[in-house]
Amino acid sequence: MPELPEVETTRRGIAPHVCGRRIDGLIVRQRRLRWPVPADLGQHLEGRRIDAVGRRGKYLLLSLGTGTLIIHLGMSGSLRILRRPDPPGPHDHIDLLLEDETRLRFTDPRRFGAWLWSAGTAAQHPLLATLGPEPLETGFNAGHLHALARRRRSAVKSFIMNSRVVVGVGNIYANEALFRAGIHPARAAGRISLARYERLVEAIKTVLREAIDQGGTTLRDFVDGEGRPGYFRHNLQVYQRGAQDCPRCGAVIRESRIGQRSSYFCARCQR
DNA sequence: AGAGGTACCTGGCAGC
DNA sequence: TGCTGCCAGGTACCTC
The missing domain is CATH 1.10.8.50 (Helicase, Ruva Protein; domain 3)
Incomplete structure (x- = not known):
């Protein structure tokens, strides 16, 4: 599983392809991850534009203005940018559909990952509220x-x-x-x-x-x-x-x- | 408060 | 070859 460097690598890799793009849809093939993917997640996302891709610890944070899509890669998760809709494999649980045919595909064999919604800022979400300092920032000494x-x-x-x-x-x-x-x-x-x-x-x-x-x-x-x-x-x-x-x-x-x-x-x- | 164990999943590998 | 048991990048939650 991805630790901080892998999550940061993912963040840097996907940000140029998703920032500023509008979300056209969400395909959830497997809802049962670490927690169930919220049934209304797609409604929160569709039609919104992704303002920024942040990271807090091992959580990826896609800011939408109205709230934040929180993604965790768990032990075996990864995110990839697809330029065409390749047929999904057995562990390709979620596709985030963006304008211009681009997709963000979530793959996670062990299903310890998570896709959650936080209205407002991500820091207010219970999963992030008790986290310690970022190791690469000055608060960690x-x-x-x-x-x-x-x-x-x-x-x-x-x-x-x-x-x-x-x-x-x-x-x-x-x-x-x-x-x-x-x-x-x-x-x-x-x-x-x-x-x-x-x-x-x-x-x-x-x-x-x-x-x-x-x-x-x-x-x-x-x-x-x-x-x-x-x-x-x-x-x-x-x-x-x-x-x-x-x-x-x-x-x-x-x-x-x-x-x-x-x-x-x-x-x-x-x- | 802190420490330790359990649970959630699939797949790969060693050993029989 | 096939079965069994163990191990794997995480972490919330429970009990003591």
Whole structure:
């Protein structure tokens, strides 16, 4: 699933094709996603023009003036621009029909994604109301992390994957950022110094920026707005590299489960 | 308040 | 080859 870099790659890919365009219709072939697609969604969309494509965490936000179409890609979702109405595959659940025959097609084999409507601004929607800061903005800093972590005993990896702490950091980039920062993923969040949180914040920002530059990470499903995969997979240093050599020190990369998620780390470099 | 487990889905893969 | 069990990029919701 798409983490922040994949969602941002999608946003950048679709924005030029949908911004300013009028919505002519909505085809919902499968209503049962993470939540049911609202039965009246099409009525909110048809005839409206898309003003902007924004992002908050892993949520894509299509602003229509009268409200916001909120799209989440879940674990396996992707959005593509179609210039002609290609016949839908079994997991092509939704087409947003735009003027000039353009379509925005939503594909999601696992159906953990979501298409929701928010009247007014997206920030008012309950799903977005409790989200933490954006990792690439200044509100995300070591002081914020260090203060929030006080007395918390959960693993720092689970801590930075908590969307109330910071948005957009999923399993791949949590593993990669902790490796770059030299912090053991199982270390209690409340037992990390401010100085080490400085390193972690820098690592998170850097790894996310680099991944965005590479068009995200494609493990299986992810494609950008043009149907192309992301290439950051070649830059992963620990994720899915259990039993291989640590690229920094040569020790064997270890694999374990933390908070029910696969975790990869070098026990020599990360403390 | 925080931590941990469960649930929602499909598909690919390893092992038998 | 086919079956079974496990695993996968997320996250809301429940219980303790």
